[in-house]
Amino acid sequence: MTPNSPALEHVPVVVVGAGPAGLTVANLLSAAGVRCVVLETETRQFVERRPRAGVLEEWAVRELEKRGLGERLLAGARRHTACEFRFDGGRYRFAYEELTGLHHWVYPQPLLVSDLLRAYADERGGDVRFAVRDVAVHDVAFDRPSVSYTCPDTGERRLLRCEFVAGCDGARGVTRTALAGGRARVARHDYGIGWLALLAEAPPSTDCVLFGVHPQGFAGQMPRSPEMTRYYLQCPPGDDPENWSHARVWDALRLRLAAEGAPEPVEGPLIEKRVLDMHDYVVEPMASGRLFLAGDAAHLVAPIAAKGMNLALHDAFLLGDALLARLTRGDDSGLAGYSEACLRRVWDYQEFSQWLSEVYHGAAAGDAFRAGTALARLRRLFSSPVAAAAFAEQYLGGAERY
Numbered sequence: 062m063t064p065n066s067p068a069l070e071h072v073p074v075v076v077v078g079a080g081p082a083g084l085t086v087a088n089l090l091s092a093a094g095v096r097c098v099v100l101e102t103e104t105r106q107f108v109e110r111r112p113r114a115g116v117l118e119e120w121a122v123r124e125l126e127k128r129g130l131g132e133r134l135l136a137g138a139r140r141h142t143a144c145e146f147r148f149d150g151g152r153y154r155f156a157y158e159e160l161t162g163l164h165h166w167v168y169p170q171p172l173l174v175s176d177l178l179r180a181y182a183d184e185r186g187g188d189v190r191f192a193v194r195d196v197a198v199h200d201v202a203f204d205r206p207s208v209s210y211t212c213p214d215t216g217e218r219r220l221l222r223c224e225f226v227a228g229c230d231g232a233r234g235v236t237r238t239a240l241a242g243g244r245a246r247v248a249r250h251d252y253g254i255g256w257l258a259l260l261a262e263a264p265p266s267t268d269c270v271l272f273g274v275h276p277q278g279f280a281g282q283m284p285r286s287p288e289m290t291r292y293y294l295q296c297p298p299g300d301d302p303e304n305w306s307h308a309r310v311w312d313a314l315r316l317r318l319a320a321e322g323a324p325e326p327v328e329g330p331l332i333e334k335r336v337l338d339m340h341d342y343v344v345e346p347m348a349s350g351r352l353f354l355a356g357d358a359a360h361l362v363a364p365i366a367a368k369g370m371n372l373a374l375h376d377a378f379l380l381g382d383a384l385l386a387r388l389t390r391g392d393d394s395g396l397a398g399y400s401e402a403c404l405r406r407v408w409d410y411q412e413f414s415q416w417l418s419e420v421y422h423g424a425a426a427g428d429a430f431r432a433g434t435a436l437a438r439l440r441r442l443f444s445s446p447v448a449a450a451a452f453a454e455q456y457l458g459g460a461e462r463y
């Protein structure tokens with residue numbers, strides 16, 4: 062090493078990103094005694110507060126529990142057994158647990174991230190480096206890849222030499238671009254729709270998720286806690302959140318979620334207001350050489366069906382297990398089949414989100430034909446037990462095989 066070269070360390074695995082995917086991989090490794098370093102561009106306080114997802118599928122929670130990561134979640138999460146559709150002025154409760162025996166768990170993503178950080182960093186003394194800058198991945202085509210970054214305290218450039226890199230840095234990360242020199246295929250889908258995503262400091266008006274299908278646009282209510290509710294309002298893509306005053310938001314929610322005999326949304330301060338342009342992508346394959354992507358770094362699913370965090374966890378379980386098999390037993394089979402095993406569920410969930418998008422947005426498409434077929438899809442859920450069972454299975458991610 063020359064005096065100007067970056068400070069060098071060796072570690073078996075570098076995990077880029079301290080979201081649900083990266084922290085789950087890190088926990089699996091550290092629980093088995095395999096060292097890793099997690100690099101994160103934000104501060105700990107920021108990642109523990111960033112509001113996002115809230116709906117977890119039962120298989121994901123069971124898997125966290127099996128790995129000793131579910132205790133706090135099971136103590137604090139709420140079980141949801143039904144959702145409600147509102148259309149044509151009526152309310153239609155869809156009791157999915159009765160159909161499948163499965164339910165959703167509602168647990169805000171920042172709480173899950175805190176639990177995972179506590180288990181990895183506080184309880185096991187795992188290495189997470191927050192607020193790092195200029196992360197770059199090198200030489201993933203070779204046996205000794207490395208990851209470099211700038212240390213926030215000293216401004217010094219550091220180099221971590223490793224055997225494997227887990228790219229868990231989300232939709233805006235850098236690891237995706239290091240895949241096979243940028244030659245991975247990225248399949249994209251743009252819905253041409255925006256959602257105004259809102260967090261209200263107010264209790265939900267009902268105990269369950271609400272989907273309002275209305276000619277003026279979709280509206281959704283997702284309870285997060287007894288004091289906090291997430292709402293969505295369909296809007297033009299690229300809309301400015303400032304176009305949505307407090308009064309306009311609550312008028313639109315009342316209108317689009319209105320139904321005979323239904324309580325109105327409970328008004329409260331809006332502590333988050335941002336426009337999401339609804340789009341999806343899938344990177345194929347999710348791995349190249351010594352780099353393995355997991356979660357939003359590899360695939361984005363618009364939050365239409367609340368699938369993103371579940372997929373991130375699914376990847377992380379597979380990747381953690383596969384890395385352990387390789388590093389502790391020399392068994393390469395998990396890593397070899399990793400991308401394919403993840404993508405089967407990813408594509409299934411993408412297809413379901415696309416199907417559901419038409420149900421939510423068809424009525425407001427300004428096209429009588431699309432409005433008619435979207436309504437037919439909705440009615441079928443409440444008239445055909447077979448259609449209802451199929452929907453419930455997809456909504457809960459409960460298929461026996463993907």
Ligand code: RFL
Pocket residue numbers: 077078079080081082083100101102103108112113114115116117170196229230231232233234235236258337355356357358364366367368369370371372373
């Ligand atoms: P994350 O959570 O984005 O974590 C990535 C981490 O990497 C850091 N990072 C970097 N670190 C190092 N170097 C770099 N160059 C870096 N660049 C970025 C970031 O700071 C971050 O800490 O990705 P991960 O782990 O893959 O997890 C994915 C989930 O966060 C995401 O899929 C869900 O939030 C999606 N989603 C939902 N999913 C569900 O399953 N159920 C839901 O109910 C649900 N609701 C939602 C959602 C996403 C939403 N937004 C904001 C798009 C609701 C919303 C509004």
